[in-house]
Amino acid sequence: MIILNSFLMLLGLGLLASVMLAIASKVFYVWEDPRIEQVEEALLGANCGGCGYAGCAAAAEAVVMSKAEVDVCSAGGFEIALQVAEVMGQKVEAKEPDISKPGCYYGFQDADLKYTYDGVYDCRAAMLLYGGSKECNIGCLGLATCVQACPFNALSMGENNLPVVNIDRCTGCGICAEICPKGIITISSATRRVLSDNKVTECTAPCQRNCPAEIDIPEYIRQISEGNYLESVRVIKEKNPFPLICGWICPAPCEFECRRNLIDEPVGINALKKFVTEYEMKTNQRALPTYLPPATGKKIAIVGGGVEGLTAAYYLRRLGHIPTVFEATDKLGGILRYVITEDRLPRKVLDWEIQGILETGIEAETGKVMGIDFSLGVLFSEEFDMALMTTGGWDSRQILRGGSKVEETIPGTYLLIDFLIAASKKLKVSINKKIVILGGGNTSSKAANICLQKGAENITIVFPFSKTEAELKNIKLFDTDQVRYIFSAIPMELEGEDGHLKTLSLIHSDGKSEKLNLDNLIVGSGRYPEMLFEKGEKGKWKTVEIIKVLPVESEIGIFTIGEAGRPTDLTGVVVAVRIGRKMARAIHQHISGEEISPESGVLMDEKEVQNVFEILNVDQLKTPRGIINNQVTLSEDQAKYQARRCLNCGLICYKKTISENEKSEIPA
Amino acid sequence: MEYIILAINAILVKNILLAQYLGNCPFMGVSKKMETATGMGMAVIFVITFATSITWFVHHYLLVLLKIEYLQTIVFILVIASLVQLIEMFLKKIVPALYKALGIFLPLITTNCAILGVAVLCINNEFNFLQSLFYALFSGVGFALALILFAGIRGRFEIAYIPKVLQDTAIALVTAGLMALAFYGFMGIDNSLQALMIK
Numbered sequence: 001m002i003i004l005n006s007f008l009m010l011l012g013l014g015l016l017a018s019v020m021l022a023i024a025s026k027v028f029y030v031w032e033d034p035r036i037e038q039v040e041e042a043l044l045g046a047n048c049g050g051c052g053y054a055g056c057a058a059a060a061e062a063v064v065m066s067k068a069e070v071d072v073c074s075a076g077g078f079e080i081a082l083q084v085a086e087v088m089g090q091k092v093e094a095k096e097p098d099i100s101k102p103g104c105y106y107g108f109q110d111a112d113l114k115y116t117y118d119g120v121y122d123c124r125a126a127m128l129l130y131g132g133s134k135e136c137n138i139g140c141l142g143l144a145t146c147v148q149a150c151p152f153n154a155l156s157m158g159e160n161n162l163p164v165v166n167i168d169r170c171t172g173c174g175i176c177a178e179i180c181p182k183g184i185i186t187i188s189s190a191t192r193r194v195l196s197d198n199k200v201t202e203c204t205a206p207c208q209r210n211c212p213a214e215i216d217i218p219e220y221i222r223q224i225s226e227g228n229y230l231e232s233v234r235v236i237k238e239k240n241p242f243p244l245i246c247g248w249i250c251p252a253p254c255e256f257e258c259r260r261n262l263i264d265e266p267v268g269i270n271a272l273k274k275f276v277t278e279y280e281m282k283t284n285q286r287a288l289p290t291y292l293p294p295a296t297g298k299k300i301a302i303v304g305g306g307v308e309g310l311t312a313a314y315y316l317r318r319l320g321h322i323p324t325v326f327e328a329t330d331k332l333g334g335i336l337r338y339v340i341t342e343d344r345l346p347r348k349v350l351d352w353e354i355q356g357i358l359e360t361g362i363e364a365e366t367g368k369v370m371g372i373d374f375s376l377g378v379l380f381s382e383e384f385d386m387a388l389m390t391t392g393g394w395d396s397r398q399i400l401r402g403g404s405k406v407e408e409t410i411p412g413t414y415l416l417i418d419f420l421i422a423a424s425k426k427l428k429v430s431i432n433k434k435i436v437i438l439g440g441g442n443t444s445s446k447a448a449n450i451c452l453q454k455g456a457e458n459i460t461i462v463f464p465f466s467k468t469e470a471e472l473k474n475i476k477l478f479d480t481d482q483v484r485y486i487f488s489a490i491p492m493e494l495e496g497e498d499g500h501l502k503t504l505s506l507i508h509s510d511g512k513s514e515k516l517n518l519d520n521l522i523v524g525s526g527r528y529p530e531m532l533f534e535k536g537e538k539g540k541w542k543t544v545e546i547i548k549v550l551p552v553e554s555e556i557g558i559f560t561i562g563e564a565g566r567p568t569d570l571t572g573v574v575v576a577v578r579i580g581r582k583m584a585r586a587i588h589q590h591i592s593g594e595e596i597s598p599e600s601g602v603l604m605d606e607k608e609v610q611n612v613f614e615i616l617n618v619d620q621l622k623t624p625r626g627i628i629n630n631q632v633t634l635s636e637d638q639a640k641y642q643a644r645r646c647l648n649c650g651l652i653c654y655k656k657t658i659s660e661n662e663k664s665e666i667p668a
Numbered sequence: 669m670e671y672i673i674l675a676i677n678a679i680l681v682k683n684i685l686l687a688q689y690l691g692n693c694p695f696m697g698v699s700k701k702m703e704t705a706t707g708m709g710m711a712v713i714f715v716i717t718f719a720t721s722i723t724w725f726v727h728h729y730l731l732v733l734l735k736i737e738y739l740q741t742i743v744f745i746l747v748i749a750s751l752v753q754l755i756e757m758f759l760k761k762i763v764p765a766l767y768k769a770l771g772i773f774l775p776l777i778t779t780n781c782a783i784l785g786v787a788v789l790c791i792n793n794e795f796n797f798l799q800s801l802f803y804a805l806f807s808g809v810g811f812a813l814a815l816i817l818f819a820g821i822r823g824r825f826e827i828a829y830i831p832k833v834l835q836d837t838a839i840a841l842v843t844a845g846l847m848a849l850a851f852y853g854f855m856g857i858d859n860s861l862q863a864l865m866i867k
Contacts, residue, residue, distance in 0.1 A: 120828070
């Protein structure tokens with residue numbers, strides 16, 4: 001009886017429960033996308049939060065709701081993205097792996113300390129006590145908080161009390177970067193380094209800070225001292241695609257700031273660059289970038305095949321865009337080819353470097369002059385998305401073929417100097433009714449006179465300064481109805497349609513803006529600055545303001561960068577490289593829909609470079625530097641000797657103990 | 669007064685986690701973070717109260733009547749498991765916010781021994797329905813209290829230096845032992861309270 005009872009009871013209870021649950025599952029049914037579960041299964045399940053969502057389940061939901069991309073899992077990398085993409089029926093392209101990069105090179109045993117810390121074993125706790133024990137406020141505290149935080153066991157503490165990354169395990173999830181109270185761990189990849197500038201929070205050596213191209217000099221010297229020559233070239237090429245040319249002709253401002261100056265003589269930084277890139281050339285092993293991102297399909301026209309244009313093209317290609325370089329002369333190279341003498345820069349070297357840039361997949365069209373052979377209108381009708389003008393100045397255009405027509409580089413636009421020379425030589429210059437002249441002082445009055453003679457009806461002269469200043473400068477002002485003056489205004493935007501210039505927008509010093517309709521623009525400066533044009537609808541185009549390309553303050557307007565003659569005054573090839581790379585980033589930012597600006601925390605150009613004025617505990621060498629000039633190539637031994645002389649400087653720290661081996665005399 | 673003693677008993681003296689050592693799995697598993705510990709604590713209070721009230725009826729009006737008390741364990745597990753499932757579905761549909769807060773913890777505790785233990789204890793102690801209900805509620809509170817205290821302590825492990833061999837679960841077990849010892853200090857309070865009441 002009891003057996004039957006129990007049997008029936010359990011059966012009944014079981015049935016009851018199952019029926020109830022079955023009904024409940026119908027009554028309380030909530031539809032859920034089955035893909036959420038599938039995506040969650042595909043994800044790593046570490047719930048690390050590296051993606052920014054609260055665990056893998058939340059990330060899976062975000063992917064299915066189209067709030068996140070299939071490559072949401074930063075930790076899982078490409079393989080996981082592939083699996084997620086399969087569930088979602090999408091495609092995914094290979095992404096460059098991100099790797100954690102601790103940015104401190106001297107552990108607390110080597111660094112200058114404020115006090116000895118002996119407390120809770122955690123960087124966040126140590127940070128509470130006057131920002132940690134190190135003098136350097138961006139120094140690693142060495143208490144392994146990042147090591148504990150890493151969900152993938154990719155970090156460990158090295159012998160010198162600094163975290164060491166196991167590259168095979170690091171997934172680039174960014175948790176260490178987030179937890180580090182000093183913020184000195186960055187997530188790094190070649191592409192990120194191409195886009196980044198020297199930052200306040202980065203431990204940069206004085207040489208690196210004084211390098212206009214911001215090359216990671218200590219790193220490439222370190223690679224040379226370890227014998228990884230090609231890797232060293234790759235490090236340089238993240239910031240400078242013309243390393244061998246720089247090896248020949250760079251004025252090497254880096255060496256001015258080398259801390260070795262305080263003991264004996266600077267390390268032959270440029271000579272090392274020359275050595276390592278000459279090695280690349282001699283062995284004919286091109287150090288191409290290890291990774292090229294998938295094509296974005298954006299076509300960019302770069303007008304001007306000089307250093308700046310080629311640099312911009314190179315980095316645009318490394319960011320996945322499709323640049324095409326247009327060059328007026330028969331060969332690329334600009335000033336390097338036509339101004340610098342052969343004995344200072346062999347053409348063989350120039351050709352090798354240019355060929356290397358083109359080999360990354362850049363097209364070049366030579367013998368095409370903008371304003372004669374093609375125009376902005378033509379470029380934009382040919383499906384280019386943006387156009388960058390790196391034409392340089394009037395000086396560099398002396399090398400153009402002489403002709404009877406003055407080119408309008410931008411439709412309807414002349415340089416004032418071109419305009420005046422053309423008029424004096426009676427060359428053909430066609431102008432229309434409405435003319436705007438930008439700046440130029442008394443010469444602009446002269447140009448206005450010529451315009452009036454040629455039948456212009458309406459001339460506006462725009463000065464960036466006030467009327468009183470104009471009087472102080474003895475500028476003769478017209479007193480006719482046909483000439484109007486606008487003082488204290490700066491050009492902000494040019495707009496046009498097909499081959500015609502349409503409007504010029506100005507901003508006044510009181511913040512009001514004004515639009516002028518015009519047919520021709522005469523630019524008072526001696527050269528065009530870097531100008532960026534963007535394709536609009538129905539044949540329209542306009543300029544993009546790019547002044548925020550450089551980490552300097554208080555400059556506005558489209559004619560600012562070159563006009564002041566400051567950054568692109570071509571004091572050295574390395575300066576053009578600097579602007580070229582920043583132009584590529586500006587274009588990349590604009591195409592990605594971001595505001596054009598340097599990253600936050602970037603070292604300002606005005607910032608002083610050196611903060612160490614005395615070097616202690618480093619011996620003076622008898623023959624420190626040897627004969628180094630741009631014509632000499634170091635032998636491998638000499639290069640290693642130079643590399644050993646490097647103090648591996650950081651922001652404050654430097655190598656204080658030199659081994660006997662390093663004290664050796666300079667090799668023959 | 670009787671219920672106050674019941675409460676002190678359930679929360680402190682016979683704390684389900686630290687005195688009875690039931691529900692060790694979530695005690696170790698979800699005590700690493702304060703958030704999850706709080707969520708789990710709330711979920712347990714919720715489920716333990718519900719489950720005990722149902723199992724009390726099941727015991728007294730089914731098992732006792734049919735004289736098959738020996739099936740208690742199996743029947744209780746069956747009832748609790750299906751009950752939690754039902755609650756989960758119900759919450760998902762009707763109170764999605766609560767489901768989100770408790771969601772992942774509910775299936776975790778379906779077959780938790782703490783839940784079953786309290787249900788069985790109520791029967792063994794021959795509590796009436798109201799007593800069972802309160803005892804379950806306070807046991808849940810005791811569970812949550814111990815779990816949250818423990819999570820607080822474990823939070824400090826993150827910044828403490830712990831020898832490698834002791835890291836994680838090992839040190840957690842040591843700590844749990846020490847906590848249990850501390851709670852042992854409450855032993856006898858209930859007796860004195862009872863004595864007080866009789867006076």
